[in-house]
Amino acid sequence: MRDPDKPYFSFRTAAILPIVLFLPSLVSFAVSEPGVVWPEYSGVFFHLAILFLIARMDAPVWAKAAGYGWITLDVLTGIMAINGVPYETTWPVRLGGHVFAGIWIALSSVYARHAAIRAVGVLTGVWLGGYSFVADIAPEEVIYPAGLLIIVWFALLAARYRPAEAPEPGLAAAA
Helix, strand or coil, rough: CCCCCCCCCHHHHHHHHHHHEEEHHHHHHHHCCCCCCCHHHHHHHHHHHHHHHHHHCCCCCHHHHHHHHHHHHHHHHHHHCCCCCCHHHHHHHHHHHHHHHHHHHHHHHCCCHHHHHHHHHHHHHHHHCCCCHHHCCCCCCHHHHHHHHHHHHHHHHHHHHHCCCCCCCCHHCCC
16 A cells, blocks of 8 residues: 555655646747647646645745645636636636745745755746735736746746654644
8 A cells, every 4th residue: 555645756756846847838828829738738727736845845834834825825726727617717726826836935934944946936026926915916927937937936846845853753833
């Protein structure tokens, strides 16, 4: 029987998988007409792949819950778009999910040992989540750099992320 606590694949693979799955969606921003549905398919799988990272990265439980909330809302909006729900409905829901994305990305980055992961992660999280609060007045293009930043962040995770060391026996129970 499989140990449920044993990872399915390496952390590096878990960080590279979202990059591979997000690239088609990222390219579509530049080449597709608004309202095209095909990028939603890779977007759904991109978000599902992030589940493997949320579970394995160091972050407070409430920040991980925000990450899971992000994935839930973004998968929901992707499936809604695939099934013909208008952009005017899906976009605000997606922006709500991006607030949770920003919380998880920024907070899990703060707990990272590598300074570049912390810097890029906090910037990415603030940009992605913060845009949701100005989306009604800022053009959608303002969010585009966050897409590039998240690719850089995933690449840094793949190259440099190391989880915190396990606490000494007895310390976890005292905390």
